[in-house]
Amino acid sequence: MNELEIYRGRFAAELPLPFADGGIRAGFPSPAEGGIDRTLDFNRELVPHPAATFYARVMGVSMVGAGIDEGDIIVVDRSLQPRNNDIVVAVINGEFSMKYLDLTNRARGEIWLRPANDSFPPIKVTPEDDFAVWGVVTKVIKNLR
Numbered sequence: 001m002n003e004l005e006i007y008r009g010r011f012a013a014e015l016p017l018p019f020a021d022g023g024i025r026a027g028f029p030s031p032a033e034g035g036i037d038r039t040l041d042f043n044r045e046l047v048p049h050p051a052a053t054f055y056a057r058v059m060g061v062s063m064v065g066a067g068i069d070e071g072d073i074i075v076v077d078r079s080l081q082p083r084n085n086d087i088v089v090a091v092i093n094g095e096f097s098m099k100y101l102d103l104t105n106r107a108r109g110e111i112w113l114r115p116a117n118d119s120f121p122p123i124k125v126t127p128e129d130d131f132a133v134w135g136v137v138t139k140v141i142k143n144l145r
Contacts, residue, residue, distance in 0.1 A: 004056040004096045052079035065116030075139035087137040
């Protein structure tokens with residue numbers, strides 16, 4: 001079930017890259033407005049909590065319905081309190097898994113980990129399971145080519 005390779009980031013250096021401040025339209029084309037004159041630092045944009053942030057490369061296809069494909073890189077923040085329907089990295093019985101966290105029936109003592117691919121069954125977390133939410137997925141970095 002280990003669906004992730006987890007890495008610690010290096011956040012000491014800045015990574016300023018050219019930034020199209022006016023945005024890029026995904027509909028009808030528009031004339032260029034002043035070009036690109038600002039920069040964006042990916043470390044600051046992707047990582048608000050450096051000491052608690054990790055990257056992971058996705059292995060497997062259980063979250064394709066959420067737009068997370070095999071080979072994508074996810075940004076995981078361990079400082080965030082998980083909420084219902086967050087995509088989380090969980091540790092269950094010693095193995096990492098990324099799923100939606102379903103706390104809908106928590107009052108009845110039920111916690112579920114739900115995939116975003118109908119080919120995979122949801123996982124009911126039982127009292128016998130060694131379970132913890134390891135972190136909350138905050139960003140997905142995709143390769144398009």
